[in-house]
Amino acid sequence: MKKMIAAILTGLLMLGANAQGQEKDKEKDAALYADARAAVADLQRIVAPGGVQDSYKTRIGGIDQWLNVRGQDRANPMILFVHGGPAAPITPTMWQFQRPIEEYFTVAHYDQRGAGKTYGEADPATVAKTIRIARYVDDLIEVAEHLRRRYGQQKLVLMAHSWGTIPALAAARKRPGLFYAYVGIGQVISVRENERLGFDYALAQARQHGNREALRELQSIAPYPGTRPITRERIIVARKWPQHYGGLSAFRSTSTYYFNGPLLSPDYDAHQVKAIDAGSLLTLGRLLPEFVQVDYSKVDTFPIPIVMFLGRHDYTTPTAPTEAWLQQLKAPSKQAVWFERSAHMAPWEEPGKTLVSLLQYVRPLAQ
Numbered sequence: 001m002k003k004m005i006a007a008i009l010t011g012l013l014m015l016g017a018n019a020q021g022q023e024k025d026k027e028k029d030a031a032l033y034a035d036a037r038a039a040v041a042d043l044q045r046i047v048a049p050g051g052v053q054d055s056y057k058t059r060i061g062g063i064d065q066w067l068n069v070r071g072q073d074r075a076n077p078m079i080l081f082v083h084g085g086p087a088a089p090i091t092p093t094m095w096q097f098q099r100p101i102e103e104y105f106t107v108a109h110y111d112q113r114g115a116g117k118t119y120g121e122a123d124p125a126t127v128a129k130t131i132r133i134a135r136y137v138d139d140l141i142e143v144a145e146h147l148r149r150r151y152g153q154q155k156l157v158l159m160a161h162s163w164g165t166i167p168a169l170a171a172a173r174k175r176p177g178l179f180y181a182y183v184g185i186g187q188v189i190s191v192r193e194n195e196r197l198g199f200d201y202a203l204a205q206a207r208q209h210g211n212r213e214a215l216r217e218l219q220s221i222a223p224y225p226g227t228r229p230i231t232r233e234r235i236i237v238a239r240k241w242p243q244h245y246g247g248l249s250a251f252r253s254t255s256t257y258y259f260n261g262p263l264l265s266p267d268y269d270a271h272q273v274k275a276i277d278a279g280s281l282l283t284l285g286r287l288l289p290e291f292v293q294v295d296y297s298k299v300d301t302f303p304i305p306i307v308m309f310l311g312r313h314d315y316t317t318p319t320a321p322t323e324a325w326l327q328q329l330k331a332p333s334k335q336a337v338w339f340e341r342s343a344h345m346a347p348w349e350e351p352g353k354t355l356v357s358l359l360q361y362v363r364p365l366a367q
Contacts, residue, residue, distance in 0.1 A: 033263060040095050041266030048072045052106060055267060057121060058146060060110070061130070061139040066091075066117040068267060069151070070098070071106030077180070077366035078106040078153045079358075080144055084162025084186065086287050087279030089116035092262035092272075097351035104359060106151070110143050112136060112164075114283045117268070119275040124282050131286040133294075136167040137174065144171070144178045157366050159183040162317060162344065166294055176303035181365040183358075185309045186344045189321040190295045192225050195238055197318040199224040202241035214241045230292040232285055239316065247315025250343040258348060297321065302331040305365050309357060311342035311349070335361050 046053035051072045057064040068091045071078075079101075083090040089111045101107055111118040113135070114127050144156055158179045160168030165187045172182045188194065199218065206214035218224075218241060221234045228234075242248075249255040262273045308326055310319045326336055337357045342349040 036264050037266045040264055044070075044095055044099060044266065046070060046072060046102070050074055052151070057118075060142045060146070061113060061135060063113060063127065064118070064121040065113065065139070065143070066111045066121070067108060067143070067147075068094075068110075069106060069108045069147070071102045073103075074106065074151065076104060076106050077157055077363060078108060078147060078151060079157045079159050079183075080108050080110075080140075080147060082140060082158070082160035082164035082168045083109065083112065083115070084160075084164045085112075085115060085280065086163050086283040086291075087112070087115035087119070087276065088163070089276065090161070091116060092265035092268045092276070093258060093348070095265060096257070096261055097347045097354065100351070100355050101358060104355075104363060105157070108143075108147050108156075113139060115279045116276055117272050119279045119282070120272065124278075128282060128286060131283050133167060133170070133287065133290050137170045140167050140171040141175050141178065144175070148178070155180045155366070157181055157183065157362060160185065161347075162186040163188070163291075165317075166291070169296060172304060173299075173302070179304055180367075181305040181307060181362060182302070183307045183309065183362055184322070185346055186311065186314060186317045187308055187319075187322045188294060188296075188317050189325045190297050191292050192230075192295070193297075193321050194317050195225045195230060195235070195292075197320060198242040198247060198315045199238050201247060201315045201318070202238070202245060205245040206241060209245075214244070217241065225292075230288070232288060235288070242315040245315070246313055246343055248344045249349060250311065250313040250341055255345065258345060297325055299325075300328060300330060302329055302334075304331070305333040305335075306331050307335045307337065307357075307361050307365075309346050309354070310336055310338050311344055311346050312338055312340045313343040316344035333365070337361060 052069055052074050054069040057066045081090060091109045091111060094109065098107055114131060147153060147156060156179055158168055158172055165184045172179055202214065203218050206218060217237050221237050224234065224238055244253050246252060262268050262276065308322055310322060323336065326334055339346045339350050339353055347354045
């Protein structure tokens with residue numbers, strides 16, 4: 001009995017020691033992350049006398065929304081970059097690609113309603129009632145007007161990624177006088193056509209690779225999109241396998257660099273990183289009925305110069321509808337720029353080409 005009691009006590013002591021060890025490991029990990037974020041923050045620090053490095057919230061569309069504005073020279077043209085998702089802010093991963101762009105442009109981001117840092121600024125139940133595309137369009141216009149006033153800009157370059165291209169294209173058509181030009185990355189033209197093309201690509205890849213799991217899941221939602229509603233559950237399956245076969249990041253089955261990138265962001269704390277997922281849950285289901293009806297394919301004129309950055313391997317928002325639309329579009333000027341080593345994440349995948357393309361095709365328009 002004494003031996004048994006001693007063994008139990010030893011076991012409890014070991015459990016206690018393990019728990020203390022785990023807590024110490026967590027503290028050590030937290031310290032390492034803090035040191036890493038501090039290094040990124042120091043690298044990103046704008047030290048040029050004429051530069052700008054602002055992070056603040058302001059009232060947009062009846063709620064506080066967070067903005068981040070950075071550049072080496074306030075006299076440079078300003079890009080307003082509209083993030084994708086919905087609710088996938090660029091601010092926590094901009095450290096991966098943006099710094100060279102800041103030498104030639106001032107770059108402004110904002111965390112949209114229900115997204116990122118903005119998520120924590122209002123009651124989600126209240127925000128939920130406002131989740132509709134028209135509200136995002138009006139928010140974008142308010143942000144553009146605010147930036148012009150605050151930074152003394154005559155106009156802005158409007159740049160958007162993925163979901164963000166939907167409100168951005170609408171805002172450019174509604175208030176063209178605010179913008180020098182429009183740059184679309186992962187452009188959405190027809191959601192249903194995009195979904196069809198992405199599904200067909202995934203199905204072909206799954207058959208080619210003999211991937212039984214993928215075939216089983218894809219066939220469970222076929223025909224896709226078909227005439228059935230595009231539900232959250234169907235769209236998750238339909239996006240999973242194109243991305244597995246390099247349709248999100250070219251030649252990669254995963255995009256850990258992007259999804260874990262916010263952990264090293266000096267602009268986000270751990271709670272705000274968690275809010276990214278919470279924002280997605282808040283917004284996607286509410287936007288989905290409108291989202292799946294988006295179709296710009298019948299729009300035949302555009303009021304400002306337009307540039308499209310097209311990832312050759314993009315099967316998240318496949319490029320074929322965008323390429324066809326751009327060819328028939330009438331605009332003051334138009335340009336397609338192909339990113340041969342990119343899928344959906346061109347600025348992250350080819351940051352050098354992103355910079356060169358902005359300098360070659362976009363900066364001359366900002367005059």
